[in-house]
Amino acid sequence: MATSPSAHAGEHADEHGHADHRPSPYDPRRWLFSTNHKDIGTMYLIFAIIAGLVGGAMSGLLRWELAEPGLQVFNGQSVLGIVFGNEHNYNVIMSAHGLIMIFFMVMPALIGGFGNWFVPLMIGAPDMAFPRMNNISFWLLPVALSLAVLSMIVPGGSMGTGFGGGWTLYAPLSTSPQLHGGPSMDLLILSIHVAGISSILGSINFIVTIFNMRAPGMTLHRMPLFVWSILVTVWLLLLSLPVLAGAITMLLTDRNFGTNFFNAAGGGDPAMFQHLFWFFGHPEVYVLILPGFGIISQIVSTFSRKPVFGYLGMAYAMVSIGVIGFIVWAHHMYTTGMGLELEAYFVAATMIIAVPTGIKIFSWIATMWGGSIDLKVPMLWAIGFIFLFTLGGVTGVVLANSGIDTVLHDTYYVVAHFHYTMSLGATFAVFAGFYYWLPKMSGLKYSGFLGGLHFWLMFVGVNAVFFPQHFLGLQGMPRRYADYPAGFAHWNLISSYGYVITAVGVLVFLAMLLDMFVLRRRKLNAAENASPWGEGATTLEWTLSSPPPFHQFSELPVIAEEKHH
Amino acid sequence: MKIGRIGSAVAQALILTAIGCGFAVAQTVTGPVDGQIGLQPAATEVAEDIVKFHTLLLWIITPITLFVLALLLYVVLRYNRAANPTPRKFTHNVAVEVVWTVVPVLILVFISLFSFPLLFKQEQIPPAQLTIKATGNAWRWDYSYPDQGVDFASLPLSEKDATSQNRPFRMAVDEPMYVPAGVNVRMLVTSNDVIHAFSVPSFGIKEDAMPGKVNETWFNVPKEGTYYGFCQELCGTYHGFMPIEVRVVSQAEFDRWITSKGGELAAATPAAAPAAPETAPAETPAPAGAPGR
Numbered sequence: 001m002a003t004s005p006s007a008h009a010g011e012h013a014d015e016h017g018h019a020d021h022r023p024s025p026y027d028p029r030r031w032l033f034s035t036n037h038k039d040i041g042t043m044y045l046i047f048a049i050i051a052g053l054v055g056g057a058m059s060g061l062l063r064w065e066l067a068e069p070g071l072q073v074f075n076g077q078s079v080l081g082i083v084f085g086n087e088h089n090y091n092v093i094m095s096a097h098g099l100i101m102i103f104f105m106v107m108p109a110l111i112g113g114f115g116n117w118f119v120p121l122m123i124g125a126p127d128m129a130f131p132r133m134n135n136i137s138f139w140l141l142p143v144a145l146s147l148a149v150l151s152m153i154v155p156g157g158s159m160g161t162g163f164g165g166g167w168t169l170y171a172p173l174s175t176s177p178q179l180h181g182g183p184s185m186d187l188l189i190l191s192i193h194v195a196g197i198s199s200i201l202g203s204i205n206f207i208v209t210i211f212n213m214r215a216p217g218m219t220l221h222r223m224p225l226f227v228w229s230i231l232v233t234v235w236l237l238l239l240s241l242p243v244l245a246g247a248i249t250m251l252l253t254d255r256n257f258g259t260n261f262f263n264a265a266g267g268g269d270p271a272m273f274q275h276l277f278w279f280f281g282h283p284e285v286y287v288l289i290l291p292g293f294g295i296i297s298q299i300v301s302t303f304s305r306k307p308v309f310g311y312l313g314m315a316y317a318m319v320s321i322g323v324i325g326f327i328v329w330a331h332h333m334y335t336t337g338m339g340l341e342l343e344a345y346f347v348a349a350t351m352i353i354a355v356p357t358g359i360k361i362f363s364w365i366a367t368m369w370g371g372s373i374d375l376k377v378p379m380l381w382a383i384g385f386i387f388l389f390t391l392g393g394v395t396g397v398v399l400a401n402s403g404i405d406t407v408l409h410d411t412y413y414v415v416a417h418f419h420y421t422m423s424l425g426a427t428f429a430v431f432a433g434f435y436y437w438l439p440k441m442s443g444l445k446y447s448g449f450l451g452g453l454h455f456w457l458m459f460v461g462v463n464a465v466f467f468p469q470h471f472l473g474l475q476g477m478p479r480r481y482a483d484y485p486a487g488f489a490h491w492n493l494i495s496s497y498g499y500v501i502t503a504v505g506v507l508v509f510l511a512m513l514l515d516m517f518v519l520r521r522r523k524l525n526a527a528e529n530a531s532p533w534g535e536g537a538t539t540l541e542w543t544l545s546s547p548p549p550f551h552q553f554s555e556l557p558v559i560a561e562e563k564h565h
Numbered sequence: 566m567k568i569g570r571i572g573s574a575v576a577q578a579l580i581l582t583a584i585g586c587g588f589a590v591a592q593t594v595t596g597p598v599d600g601q602i603g604l605q606p607a608a609t610e611v612a613e614d615i616v617k618f619h620t621l622l623l624w625i626i627t628p629i630t631l632f633v634l635a636l637l638l639y640v641v642l643r644y645n646r647a648a649n650p651t652p653r654k655f656t657h658n659v660a661v662e663v664v665w666t667v668v669p670v671l672i673l674v675f676i677s678l679f680s681f682p683l684l685f686k687q688e689q690i691p692p693a694q695l696t697i698k699a700t701g702n703a704w705r706w707d708y709s710y711p712d713q714g715v716d717f718a719s720l721p722l723s724e725k726d727a728t729s730q731n732r733p734f735r736m737a738v739d740e741p742m743y744v745p746a747g748v749n750v751r752m753l754v755t756s757n758d759v760i761h762a763f764s765v766p767s768f769g770i771k772e773d774a775m776p777g778k779v780n781e782t783w784f785n786v787p788k789e790g791t792y793y794g795f796c797q798e799l800c801g802t803y804h805g806f807m808p809i810e811v812r813v814v815s816q817a818e819f820d821r822w823i824t825s826k827g828g829e830l831a832a833a834t835p836a837a838a839p840a841a842p843e844t845a846p847a848e849t850p851a852p853a854g855a856p857g858r
Contacts, residue, residue: 069735088802159802166799172776173759179703179801264777270760271775304644305652310662335762335797336773337780340688347680351673355666361633362665368640370653375645383637390633394626398619401676403683406771407604407615410762410797471602474619476766478797481805485735485793487597536652 022550032139035131037116038548040138042441044112045434047141051104056506058097060499063465065090067496069486088156090482091164096152098167099188102288103195104145106422109430110291111199111237112138115206115230117441121541121548122224124215124557129208133201140198147191155182163188166480168281171262171273175254186255189248196241203234203241215540217559221315224539225308228315229294232322236283236290239326244280247273271336278329286325288422289389290318292429293360296382298539299436300364303379304371305536310363317356317363324353334402335409343402350400357393361386376533377451381432384459385425392420395470410480413473419466431458431509438516439532443546445522450512457505464498593790595767596736605767608792608813609784612769614683621679625672687769690783693751695744701754701761701774701796704803708742715828721806736793741810745819746789755779759801765794765811773798786813 023030034040061084065073072078076085084093116134120127128134152162157180165173165180174185210231214223223231250261251273260266262273301308308314331350334343364386373379395417399405408414435451438444468491477488484492516522524532524546531542544552595608607613643649700707702718709716719740727734744750754763756774764771768784786792794809814822820830 086802087805091799091802091804164802170760170799173799173801176759176801179759264775269777271778306654307656309656309658311656313662335771336775337778340685343684343688344681347684348677351676354673355669358665358669359662362661365633365636365640366658366661368637368644370649370655371640371644372649372652373641373645375641383641387630387634387637391630394630397626397673397676398622401618401622401680401683403680403687404615404619404622406687407612407764407766407769409771474604475597475601476605476764476795477597478764478795478805480799481795483735483805485597485733485808487599487733487736490600 033135034138035127035135036550037120037128037131037134038441038550040134041113041116041118043138044108044116044141045114047138047145048105048109048113048430051100051108051145053506055097055100055105056503058093058100060503061093062090062097063496063499065482066484066492068493069484069489071483074482085160087482088159088164089162091166091480092152092156092160092162094480095164095166096148096162099148099192100145101422102167102284103192104141104148106288106426106430107199108141110288110295110426110433111206111230111233112141112202114226114295114433114437115202115234115291118437118541119206119209119227119230120213121544121552122227122539123210123213123218124540124553124559125209125213126551126553128205129213130205133205137198137202137205140194140201144191144195144198147187147194151184151187151191154184154187156184157181168274168277169248169251170277171251171254171270172264174251175262186252189252192248193245196245199237200241203238206230206234207238215553215556215559221312222559224294225297225311225314225318226291226294226539229290229292229297229318232318233287233290236287236322236325240280240283240287243276244284247276247280250276271333271338274333274336275330278332279326281332282329283322283325285418285422286321288426289429290321292385292426292433293318295429295433295436296364296385297367299378299382299432300367300386301538302436302533302536303374303376303382304368305374305534306367306371307538308363309366309369310359313359314363317359320356321353324349324356328353331400331402331405334405347400347402351397354393354397354400361390361393374534374536377446377448377455378432378436380452380455381428381435384455385428385432388420388424388428388463392417392425395420407476408473410478411473412469412477412479415479416466416469416473419462419469424462424466428458431455436533437541439524440541440544440546440548442517443524443529444516445524445532446512446516447520450508450515454505454508454512457501457508461498461500461502461505464501465495466498468492468494468498593788594793595790596733596793597766607769608767608786608788608790609769611683611687611784612767614686615769618679618683622676625676687782690751690781691749693749693783695748696751696753697742697744698753698755698779699742699763699774699809701756701758701763701800701807703758703761703801704796704807706738706742706761706763706796706807706809707757708740710823710828713823713828713830715823715826717826719810721808733793735806736808736810738808738810741791741812743812743814743819743822744786745816746813747785747787748816749783749785752782752784753779754782760798761796761800761807762798763794763809764797765792765809767792768794768811771797786811789813789815 031043061073074084074087074090154161156162158178163180163184174180210227253259254261254263260268262268262270264270297308297314328346328350330338330342331346399408399417438446472488472491477484529546531537540557595606604616604619607616696711698709698711706719708719717740719738722737722739724734727737754772754774756776761774762771763774770782770784772780772782790813792811796804796807823830
């Protein structure tokens with residue numbers, strides 16, 4: 001346990017070792033009762049990998065079903081028919097895929113995982129401000145995931161087990177006694193409540209840590225951009241999650257205690273749920289991408305061996321994306337009949353987001369401009385991210401226009417758009433960060449060949465999955481259909497082939513991990529122990545040993561004027 | 566693009582012949598065409614504007630994406646470690662920062678010049694000669710022609726029926742919605758249970774069917790033919806199986822159809838739009854928490 005006062009190592013790489021009283025990894029108390037930000041970060045990352053594999057397998061079922069017209073999987077007769085009997089099960093898997101990827105993969109990886117690991121290291125703090133709260137933040141997540149999985153196997157309603165109303169949980173589908181009268185939706189509400197509490201506690205922890213525990217000289221304007229990105233992200237979570245918690249609590253009371261918040265027959269308004277949901281939901285999508293922005297900034301700077309271009313512009317672009325992110329929510333609701341004036345406002349507000357996003361894209365390129373670029377694995381992912389995120393961003397500008405959204409809303413164009421920003425954007429940022437910091441976290445080397453192969457397979461695969469979906473959307477293919485007319489067959493098949501390529505990429509990722517941690521276990525040599533990435537890596541975590549001592553910065557580092565970000 | 570267009574023309578011709586053989590009524594059939602990469606052909610003026618606006622946007626976003634790609638490739642080739650062993654250290658350049666802030670703003674202002682007029686055209690409903698109400702139910706559409714006194718339910722054809730009638734499965738319905746060509750149609754959309762969405766892509770319309778609320782939109786289709794649409798808001802298990810089929814026919818044929826449905830031909834079609842939409846019957850399911858869970 002993290003209590004031994006002698007368990008200290010200095011901030012210098014060569015001081016680790018005997019003083020680093022790292023408890024045995026085989027002692028369950030080290031993990032269950034952990035108050036160490038690095039151990040908790042590791043647990044978050046492992047949790048995210050497991051959830052990502054589960055959510056990714058679910059998307060495989062969806063692509064299998066959609067590979068050709070007709071019902072092949074969710075039809076009661078297939079191999080999986082015993083479990084997945086009808087179209088309701090398709091909807092259940094689709095809903096669970098979304099929720100798992102958002103709440104149990106991307107958020108734990110970026111905020112809980114990398115945030116926990118590297119915010120204290122980057123600001124020169126010994127740990128998070130509230131280590132025990134950090135522990136409960138993590139351990140609430142497996143509870144939430146268990147509730148979500150349980151929700152899939154208990155009665156949902158007249159159509160079978162599980163909740164099939166999408167991750168958006170729109171009322172009155174989610175409150176319908178016929179369609180979702182069973183306990184499944186109630187469990188899902190509780191799951192989101194618990195996951196939300198976990199995130200709120202984590203957010204408070206990060207805010208207090210970043211505001212109070214920076215090393216001497218580490219002013220806000222000298223913080224690495226990754227720390228800035230986490231700071232903005234956790235503010236978004238802190239301000240938006242309570243709204244979601246309120247909205248789903250109203251769902252719960254509508255379902256169980258006879259209230260009529262969203263029931264039109266009782267004087268309620270279903271559109272109100274959408275307003276509340278998206279008041280959370282839109283900031284949430286920036287929650288998923290902003291930490292990625294921070295990671296990409298660190299990586300681009302490191303591997304270009306050049307300081308970040310336009311540091312303040314980059315930091316405040318993230319702040320302004322966060323602020324504007326709160327006033328654009330109803331662009332998800334153009335077709336609900338909200339009226340001309342509101343639609344016009346939300347069109348204008350939404351398009352403005354393109355400006356700070358453009359500043360970020362061009363500043364990354366300007367950071368590389370004139371640099372000395374090392375195309376190592378993390379940099380491949382980062383460059384892939386910049387291109388794919390640009391592609392997902394420009395289709396966002398198209399969708400921002402209510403006039404066009406009238407045709408594209410709830411079609412596969414939207415699916416393609418948000419997967420380009422999330423599945424390709426956020427996930428590429430996760431992998432970029434993973435390959436960037438993995439040697440730091442483990443002290444081991446990974447195979448650059450397997451990492452590169454993983455990148456190229458994923459890059460080709462996800463593009464093959466999602467680029468054709470733009471075409472499907474333009475042709476009018478609706479989202480969330482278990483089956484579709486023959487007119488959509490061609491591109492759906494291509495999309496499903498793309499999934500196979502992506503899945504092979506994920507297997508290569510697992511092979512990379514196996515090779516790194518089990519088969520070869522190559523340690524970083526002494527010369528590159530602190531920083532395998534050379535002089536471009538200037539943030540504080542690269543001044544420590546790899547893996548860092550169990551407790552670091554017992555003597556606080558002092559940040560000099562010129563030595564920042 | 567060119568190959569795509571030729572491909573689409575061929576595919577469309579094939580589909581037309583295929584469907585034309587079995588169905589003499591429909592002159593044109595507009596729905597998804599396999600392998601196509603663009604929007605469906607526009608059937609209304611609004612949809613034409615949407616297609617034009619989308620083409621304009623495509624001409625803006627494609628060069629931007631390619632520009633970013635080109636910059637990335639350039640920096641990777643020009644400034645990689647071999648080509649440029651010593652990195653420069655600059656971190657600011659006010660001129661380019663101003664440019665990449667101001668130019669996107671100008672582009673967005675330019676886009677809005679086209680975006681807002683389109684939005685106004687869609688949302689400002691002109692005087693209509695015909696009013697149709699579509700009511701979503703889990704899982705079928707009910708249509709009602711209040712001025713003619715025609716009400717009916719519309720169910721999708723089974724695979725067997727669709728095949729035997731040579732009509733597209735998952736799109737064709739037993740009772741299509743009929744409208745006369747060249748007439749402003751006011752479409753009222755509501756729901757009896759959960760939220761659905763009434764959409765016909767080639768008309769450029771999509772309106773959520775909300776319980777307890779009547780949304781409205783409009784269209785005017787000059788060309789006779791059959792047009793297909795979908796429910797586009799997740800409404801439960803058979804969300805995918807409540808398609809929309811619209812037959813646009815001549816006024817005479819429309820009148821015959823109204824009569825065959827037992828409706829009355831409206832005496833004089835009023836030029837002005839009828840009164841404001843009434844509140845929906847709000848026949849939502851039994852209150853939440855009802856017994857029998």
